[in-house]
Amino acid sequence: MDDAPLTCDVLIVGGGPAGLSVASTLPDAVDTIIVHQDEEIGYPIRTSGGCWTDDTARLGIPPEMYNVLNTNEAFADDAHAVIPLKGNMPAILDTPRLYKWLARQSDHKTRRLMLATKFTGARVRGDGRYVCTIRTRDGSKREILARYLVEASGWHLAVLRALGLATARPGRLGVGTEYEYPLGANPPDRGIIFMGAKVPSGYGWAFGTALGTLRIGVGVIQPDTDASPRKLLDAVVADEALLARYGLKLEGEPVVHSGILPSVAFDERMVWGNVVRVGDSANFATPTAGEGIRVCIDLGRELGKQLGRAVKTGRAGPLRAYERRARRQLKRSYKWGFIVNTRIARYGPKEWNASVRRMAKLDTASVTGLLRNDFSRRKIMALALSGGRAWVKSRLGRLTRR
Ligand SMILES: Cc1cc2nc3c(=O)[nH]c(=O)nc-3n(C[C@H](O)[C@H](O)[C@H](O)COP(=O)(O)OP(=O)(O)OC[C@H]3O[C@@H](n4cnc5c(N)ncnc54)[C@H](O)[C@@H]3O)c2cc1C
Structure with a gap:
């Protein structure tokens, strides 16, 4: 090791929206380090x-950080629908600006943000503290001694894998x-989604952004x-007839973005x-x-509050309260969502044509519920979109019996 260990109450691994939101609500005096392997936030x-606009308002995200989509359309190979959205509208976040804004909310606190720094391992010491290893910007190795560890590294599961709490990535x-x-x-305010032969086991999208792109x-x-x-994307952008059908005109050289997220069933365990x-972890x-x-x-802010209580009292209760809140908020609707996810991943062009035709006939609440994964009992009936009443009924029975 190149230097003496750093110490902190809370080590947060990952400076994405989850890790930054945890830091934003931790009490000011809690000694916190965030390690983030990228060079810059966002x-x-x-x-x-x-x-969605209801969420940007609820979470206090300033309007200049998103672009509202007033016209929303869906395309399948032989079907087209204008999606009937009203009130709660899609909003495209300017994520670099948003994430920097989230980071600024803990700038004044006792927290250190270490950019270009990778968490590489961890073990538990006899006194229950975690000895973590990091590789810093200049390539040197250091240790961090922490009382609490927040796994916020997204699909990498860096902390859980290092401690043997997860054996592999999703x-x-x-x-x-x-x-x-x-x-x-x-x-600028139009968004489309497209499905069918061009995007097997997935979907495509196009929309204007807050940056005028x-x-x-x-x-x-x-x-x-x-x-x-x-x-697949190269094939779409090279197909002039398809772009004309989607009502898109592409000009100039694009900037490329790419990303990965887990697509597995929700697991209610949050705390070890x-x-x-x-x-995402x-x-x-x-x-x-x-x-x-x-x-x-939302849940990152909740965790920051509860973690503050745990640091202060040394008790396990606050972290269990966070786990219960995540379970209450997500378990049921994510079970339904995952059923839909695995079903539509098998859709071919024929099923997508039928779905897009049905989408135009759904009421606003049902279509918004589906897109937002908001499966109240009423909205579950809108799952006719992906299978019909008999299918919904059989699964509703199975889920409510659990
Ligand atoms: C293609 C794509 C499109 C998406 N579209 C949307 C969308 O339209 N709307 C939406 O709400 N969500 C969308 N998502 C999902 C959304 O991006 C994630 O849910 C969200 O970013 C998760 O935040 P997070 O902080 O948990 O993880 P991340 O955003 O993944 O942040 C974790 C950070 O930890 C860092 N890290 C990882 N390992 C280490 C390590 N060992 N040491 C230090 N740092 C580490 C990573 O570099 C990363 O920056 C999309 C995801 C993808 C892949």
Whole structure:
């Protein structure tokens, strides 16, 4: 080791929306270190940033950090629908700006943000403290001695794997590639999703952003398909007839973004002694659309509050309270969402044509519920979209019996 160990109450591994939100609500005096392997908060961009106006308002996200989509459409190979959204509208977050804003909320506290620093390992000492190893910007190795460890490294599961609490990375992953073009003549407030033969076991999207650009992307679930999202996206952007049908005009050289998130069933365990997980490492992204940022901010803030109480009292109760809140908020709807996820991952062009036709006929609450993975009993009936009443009824019975 190159220097004396650093010490802290809480070590947060990962400076994405989950880790930064935890830091934002930890009490000011709690000695905190965030290690983040990237050079800068918010970059490289690995997410599309889709959210909803009700959530941006509830989470206090300033309006200049998102772009509202007033026109929303869905395309399958032989079907097209204008999605009937009203009130709670899709909002595309400017994630670098948002994540920097989240980071600023703990700037004044007793916390140190170590960029370009990778967490490489951990072991528990006899007194219950965690001895963690990191590799810093200049390549040197250091130790950090921490009382509490927050796993916020996303799909990497860096902390859980280092401590043997997870044996491998998630076995099923959502993998996406996105190109960002100048907006050109495209309407800034229009969003589309597209499904069918061009995107097996996944879906595509295009929308205007808060930065006056146009993003188009494709995400697939691996290993349900071994297709590369980048190759699929290249085929879409090279197909002029298809782009004309989607109403898109692409100009100039794109900037490329790509990212990975887990696509596995929700697991309600969040806490192992003084180790606690949050965000993608805890499967917080919605199973239906892979939307995780609002959930990471919400439950990340909750974890920061509870962790503050745990540090102060040394008791396990506050972390259990966080675990219960995550379970209450996500367990039921994510079970339903995962059923939908695995079902639509097998859809072919015929099923997508039928789904998009039905989408146009759904009421606003049902379609918003599906897109947001919000499965109240009433909204579950809207699952006719993906299978019909008999199918819904059989699964409703199974789920409510658990
Ligand atoms: C293609 C794609 C599109 C998406 N679209 C949307 C969307 O439209 N809307 C939405 O809400 N969500 C979307 N998501 C999901 C969303 O991005 C995630 O749910 C969210 O980013 C999870 O936040 P997190 O903080 O848990 O993890 P991350 O954002 O993954 O942040 C974890 C950070 O930890 C760092 N890290 C990892 N290992 C280490 C280590 N060993 N040491 C130090 N640092 C480490 C990583 O570099 C990373 O920056 C999308 C995801 C993908 C892949």
